[in-house]
Amino acid sequence: MFDVAPDTEAMPTFITAELVAGLIGLPSANSFLNKRDQLELRHAFPLPMPGSMRPMRWRTSQVLAWVDRQGRPAEVEIPAGTNVERLRQKARTA
Numbered sequence: 570m571f572d573v574a575p576d577t578e579a580m581p582t583f584i585t586a587e588l589v590a591g592l593i594g595l596p597s598a599n600s601f602l603n604k605r606d607q608l609e610l611r612h613a614f615p616l617p618m619p620g621s622m623r624p625m626r627w628r629t630s631q632v633l634a635w636v637d638r639q640g641r642p643a644e645v646e647i648p649a650g651t652n653v654e655r656l657r658q659k660a661r662t663a
Contacts, residue, residue, distance in 0.1 A: 583618060583626040592636055612639070 580588070590601035602625075608614035615631035 580629050582629055583621070584629050584632065585624050585626055589627055589632055592632055593639075 584592075586598035586601050586605075590596070590598050593601065595601045595604070605614070609616060613635070615627055615635055617625040617627055
């Protein structure tokens with residue numbers, strides 16, 4: 570897990586399991602991948618992008634929108650100066 574959340578303004582359009590894990594407060598990509606099926610079935614977590622199975626990738630805006638709906642884990646901090654609200658607005662319209 571990230572000590573500090575990554576700079577979400579500099580994130581690419583698609584992210585790997587490692588970044589997803591950090592955003593949702595899990596310690597590693599493996600822990601996220603082990604819980605992925607449950608998150609998708611029970612919590613409407615976004616599906617990985619079709620055709621991106623090695624490595625799997627998720628659309629950043631969809632993951633951020635999901636985090637926004639669920640609430641950010643307490644241990645994930647957003648760095649000062651990061652314009653998260655702009656990203657949330659962008660995610661809502663994606």
